[in-house]
Amino acid sequence: MSEIAPSILAADFNRLGEQIKEISLAGVNILHIDVMDGMFVPSISFGMPLIKSIRKESNLFFDVHLMINEPARYLREFADAGADSITVHKEACSNLKETLSDIKKLGLPASVSINPETPVQAVEDVLNLADMVLVMSVSPGSGGQPFNPGALDKVKKLKEIRQTRGLDYKIEIDGGVYKGNIASIVKSGVDILVSGTAVFNGNIPENINSLNKIIEGKV
Numbered sequence: 001m002s003e004i005a006p007s008i009l010a011a012d013f014n015r016l017g018e019q020i021k022e023i024s025l026a027g028v029n030i031l032h033i034d035v036m037d038g039m040f041v042p043s044i045s046f047g048m049p050l051i052k053s054i055r056k057e058s059n060l061f062f063d064v065h066l067m068i069n070e071p072a073r074y075l076r077e078f079a080d081a082g083a084d085s086i087t088v089h090k091e092a093c094s095n096l097k098e099t100l101s102d103i104k105k106l107g108l109p110a111s112v113s114i115n116p117e118t119p120v121q122a123v124e125d126v127l128n129l130a131d132m133v134l135v136m137s138v139s140p141g142s143g144g145q146p147f148n149p150g151a152l153d154k155v156k157k158l159k160e161i162r163q164t165r166g167l168d169y170k171i172e173i174d175g176g177v178y179k180g181n182i183a184s185i186v187k188s189g190v191d192i193l194v195s196g197t198a199v200f201n202g203n204i205p206e207n208i209n210s211l212n213k214i215i216e217g218k219v
Helices: 013-025 048-055 071-081 096-105 120-126 150-165 182-188 204-215
Strands: 003-006 030-036 061-067 085-089 110-114 132-136 170-174 192-195
Touching (some): 071 096, 120 150, 150 170, 182 192
Parallel strands (some): 003 030, 003 192, 030 061, 110 132
16 A cells, blocks of 8 residues: 655644654654755755654654765764665765665665656666665655656556566655645555645645545545
């Protein structure tokens, strides 16, 4: 069954702790945490201190997505801050295989992400190392962008490779996920759906419940 991973990039940071508790009480298991450096992507978000702070108050699985250049420099620090998994970008790593291996040496699941313009073929040689592949369905760096339907073709390709090669990585999608398109995204074979504004805008428990009903085929 596919599941929602709310992205705190869309949260109200004045009420962040309260909102994290809300999503947890609503039955969510995964919290998606976007770290942006202002170089790999135009925006700057947050880093280790924030993750360390919310780690003290939450038992959610911290899905840490590093949108930073050469993330290998900081893997240990993010692990120590409380990351449960680390995702790095194909486009941001000079040695992707080594970076994924280094994440695994820290005892964490290692994931790779690809931008909208990057084909699945660009990461085929590391899929045996990946615990998850994150398909960006928007250009990384800011929330609220429209969903790029071309991402679904990548999801289907990744699903086909996984089956053909007997691999077991999960497939995650990030960007523009909302009630109007979540059914078609789930149908394509996505395991984890990152959603920001569709979760945090308005009543959080009601939003999560509505999205889950669609995922379960109840509406």
